[in-house]
Amino acid sequence: ETEFRTGALSCIMAIHHAPPPEAAPDWTIPQDWRSYTAAEHAVWDRLFARQTRMLPARVIPAFIDGLDILRMTRPGIPDFDELNPRLMKATGWQVVAVPGLVPDEVFFSHLARRRFVAGRFIRRADQSEYLEEPDVFHDVFGHVPLLAHPAFADYMQAYGEGGLRAAKLGMIEALARLYWYTVEFGLVRDGDALKLYGAGIVSSRGESLFALDDPSPHRIAFDLKRVMRSRYRIDDYQQSYFVIDSFEDLLRQTRDVDFAPLYEQLRDCPPIAVGELIPTDRVIHRGTQAYARFRAAG
Ligand code: PHE
Ligand code: FE
Structure with a gap:
């Protein structure tokens, strides 16, 4: 069982x-698609088949549309040179390969210029439970399909611009929490139901089930300031998920808002612990937290 549990955001933790x-x-390297082995392509194919069997009923339809628009349904690790013209045509985005984690500002600058940085390596077939760093399956299968969606594409660019600004204001930690609880582990409302859209969820079989179906985690309506105060865990499934109404609504609440006054308020606010609820939360599902207790008990 392959899980993506960590490192999803380590790309925006400082390495100088x-x-x-x-x-x-700019830290990019050639993807060198021809150097992938048959075994590496087979790892992609196996993960791809497993996720695409379970996701259609669970993920936001735009994700499945993105796989189609970008022809990611073809076997093998995608060749960025083939992917990029389609992505460019859809939303003006590109995928570029990097050797591993990159410094905050490098990451933000690429996003601000509509370039998504992706690892080129793929996990080994036996790396089933845990990944230290995001690989091409997480980065490309998890993140790229939604980049074909115009509002999500705009959000990612605005996030990059906001990151450069937050860096100057010393507020990267708050903004990183927003990335974590939207881009990596976000849920979205779909009528009375919830759907997945976060890349850290959709690239993980276990979390794709857990985030929607398990009674353990809290599912809370998205609130920008609350999210920017919320600590997160990188070593296991999330204890809380935040639910947006739509990508358009997320854009209105982020791109169209000046974060500077919010950052000033946040400087005086204590962070909110993992798994904690606060009185102002609009709780969609109050989690039992049974899974987290079970894991903590070893
Ligand atoms: N509008 C934010 C700011 O004023 C930038 C931002 C946009 C941050 C989108 C995150 C997502 O800094
Ligand atoms: Fe990621």
Whole structure:
């Protein structure tokens, strides 16, 4: 069972050094698609088949549309040179390969220019439970389909611009929580039901089930300030998920709002612990937290 449990956001935790010698000054490297082995393509195919069997009933339809528009349904690890013209045509985005984690500002600058940075390596067939760093399956299967959706594409670009700004204001930690609880682990309302859209969820079989079906986690209506105060865990399934109404609504609440005054308020607010509910929460499902208790008990 392959889970993506960590590192989803380590790409925006500070690492201050120069790009490795094989990388360009903007940290990109060629994907070198031809050097993937048959075994590596087979790892992709197996993960792809497993996720696409379970996701249609659970994920926001735009995700499935994105797989189609970008022809990601073809076997094998996608060749970025084939993917990019389709993505460019859909929303003006590109995928670029990087050797691993990149510094905050590099990550934000790429997003601000509509470039999504992706790892080129793929996990080994035996790396089933745990990944230290996002691989091409998480980065490309998880993140790229929604980049073909115009409102989500605009959100990601605005996030990059907001990141550059937050860096200057010393508020990356607050903004990182927003990324975590939307881009990585977000849920979206679909009538009376909930659907998945976060890349950390949709690239994980276990969490794709857990996030929607398990009685353990809290499911709370998205509230920007609340989310930016909320700590998260990188070592296991989330204890709380936040539910947006739509990508358009998320855009209105983020791109169209000046975060500077909010950051000033946040400086005086204590963070909210993992699994905690606060009185102002609009709780959609109050979790039992049974899974987290079970895991904590070892
Ligand atoms: N509007 C935010 C700001 O003023 C930037 C932002 C946009 C942040 C979208 C996150 C997502 O800084
Ligand atoms: Fe990610």
